[in-house]
Amino acid sequence: MNRLMTSLRDGIGFDTLLIFAALAYLMAFAGLPLIYNIIISFQQVDMFSLGSLFHQAVGFENYAAVFHDPLAWRVLVNTVVFTLASVFFQFTIGFAFALFFNQKFPGATWFRGLFLAGWVMPGLVVGVLWNWLLSGDFGVINYVLLSLGLISEPIFWRSDVDYSLIAVILANIWYGMPFNMILLAVGLAAIPDDLYEAAELDGANAVQRFFTITLPMMRATIGAVLALGIIFTLQQFDLFAAITSGGPAGSSTVAQYWSWQLSFREFDFGRGAVISVIMIIVVLGVSAIYVRSTRAETRL
């Protein structure tokens, strides 16, 4: 008994306790709902029997139905494009901004704070604002582009099947960029200045310093930012609902939005759950990559 107490306070038991508290919490509040989703993906779930765990089992019928849906291929491509484009631009722009505001000039940190406005605003409001900004007729974006002579005809961002996904990506880059910026800024701030000073004395220019010091030192942060960025992007929902509703004609539907549509617009919870399961598998992959990337981390 005494040894256990000592272990909890001072040994491996202490670590185990800390980590298991979090894991148990997550298993209860996030793990069980996930498992529920997996189970009902194999069942015929009626809209009035949501409360029970066991419904008529249908094997892989829901999976077959989803894969045979004419929309399936489109959704897959859209999801990949949406996720990669969003994460790529959020990250590169966020990194550029983090580097920019990392330079010491008056007001730098204050300005950086302003960029977090996007993070505070409720998803619904962000969605509606972008819906208007991207509107073909009265939208500010078209107005500016037309005034500058960059386009000669208004672009119907939301309603042109070739642009609708881009419209949501634009809004999502705006929404997610500050999150990337602040995390990368924190990572940048953790790099000791004397490393740069030493490199500068050795004659390294700014680009060399970036690739030999900044990037390697930020590995852990970058891994975390990218992994979280992908997962956040896969959760983006409000913007689709507010800007295009997945339309027109499904041209901007992505997996998470489709899953919700099937579950809560068509009340086909089984098929909705199938898409959840596919997303779980994708995130399994992303998580594995992230965990691998942490292997290369260096600790100060």
Add this chain to the structure above:
Amino acid sequence: MKKLTLAAFGASLFASTALADDVTLTMWTESSNAPEAVFATEFSEMDNGITIDVREVRFDDLVAETLRAFATQSNPDIIAIDNPDHAAFASRGAFLDLTPYVEQSDQIDMDNYFDGPRSSLTWDDGVFGIPRASNTIALYYNKDMFRAAGLNPDSPPATWDELYEAAKALTDPDNDVYGIAFSAKASEEGTFQFLPWAQMAGGSFDNINADGVSEALDLWKAFFDEGLTSPDTLTRGQWDSTGTFNGGNAAMAISGPWELGRMASDAQFDWGVTLLPVPEQGAPRASALGDFNLAVFANTENPDAAFSFLEYADSQAERVWPEFTRMPSRKDIELAPTGNEKIDAAAPVFVEQLQYARNRGPHPEWPRISKAIQDAFQSALTGQKGAQEALDDAQGQIDRILN
């Protein structure tokens, strides 16, 4: 004074249903400003021992929330529900069959209701609620723009050809004016707007590829292809589309009576309302039927108290027009003047249009049927399928749902 008469009225009519113990009921609705929410507050203040707690649930979440609550038996006693969603709950026994109550009621007479709203809440000959109000859509038009384009503002388009010609004549890209604004969004709103066109052409929700429906879709497509309507009509709801009409950027708009208040205060021009144009002179009319029904859940512990509230709500039906700019679902009620000349001029048009309003469904699987219809017009309007092909595909899906 009004309060007093209401209270006296309530006391006399509903005293018989007052129970010995005080009863608290819960009601879910989309807004605390909706008629039933206001009526519930009044009803709670009466000396009848019944209190109604109202919970506002955002319209988009209402069905999902209700399903979750019903699954765990934590549902309310009374709900205000959009009429196409009613059948799903009624057919599954979630709602209480009010037939015996209605038969004994001195207040509620099902024959007083318009056919559309009445059939939306009837399932297997059972009565599963009462309508709170009804709405429908008609054609708003900018009379000043009609005059400027050399059209007669006193003779708005009555047929599809006339509508098309008018839209063409009124479209003025140089001044950012589209001929017509409506909604072809991939949502229930889009179905609400498209279905009447299909019905006027001889189709119906279970016969969406009937001869003639493709002509309706072709007309919609012509609006898009010839630039007579904003391409954003595909992703914009009725309220935002009509907003462009109010701002002078569209010469005509298809929408419902809920627009009247905003239009009367915001539109800086002379406007009017007319019936939805028909395919050709003398063709049958159709229009959409909207708004909510009130229903009682079958698992309520206080069905008598809940029904007495429904009776009270029905007794106040005269007020839904002047106070809420919603149309009573009862044929026997005439719309009282609101005092606003424009709104009062529009009222008879909507009353007439409401007679032609047809249900969406009723069918328990309505959301899936609606989705098939949305897919049809969206894929045709974006040029991914021909009109007939899109409608045939939709019919195939609908057949699978119906059988």
Add this chain to the structure above:
Amino acid sequence: MNDRARNIALFAVALVLAGIYLFPLYWMYVTSLKTNSSIFAVPPEFLPGTPQWQTYALIWDEANIPRYIFNSLFIATGVTLVTAVVGSGAAYVLARYRNLWIDVALFVILMLQVLPPSLMVTPIFVAFSSVGLLDYPRIATILAISAKTMPFFVILCRAAFMTIPRELEEAALVDGNSRAGALFMVVLPLARNGILVAAILIFMQGFGEYVYSTSLIADNRLQPASIGMTNFLQPNVVTWNAIMAFAATYVTPILALFVLLQRNIVSGLTSGALK
């Protein structure tokens, strides 16, 4: 002098970037002052014709804003506390070791936040209802949101703990501290900036959360502002200017607070407790 020119140039660039980035925020404010039809005017009106200040009076009268904001603060504070208390320890352990079990734990934590709340809420609702948690709706909401924010917090804080030199903790142990003592006396104070940044981000997420709050809190009196705002979204009538006014009213104070706080935190970071 050269420095001064550089500073001015950088400041100017920052101003332009911020101006572009914050335009949607500006649009929220300006829309809240427009009439319901001039929102759709072509060309867009960059200034409201006649500012409709009465919209603010209307939402203040109609919506119980102080109550909604109180609930939002209550939920956001609860989420931040639960997340930080449960998450910090896990982040610390995950940063301390490097082995297969740690990999598995990290993996599980990340993976568990894959699905959007709109797809998680049904099972959570059913489960909470069956164990009676729905009788304490705000607590239930805090617990549900915390599960969503926890992985994010853990990953962030882990990165913060990674930057703390191992020797400092070991020195504390050598000095006779227990593990718990070293954690509280040495490691946590050193990582406080990272934890604080993460906590503030979590607070803001909790403040604007919508999906769980709307589902788990049936009583309008206990609902947060993100839901109060949607009462202006009705089936056919959407008073956008009121929604924007409501959003502006509840976002502005938190934004101002954040801009002030963020300055301290990140400047604290750059000066570095670690050097």
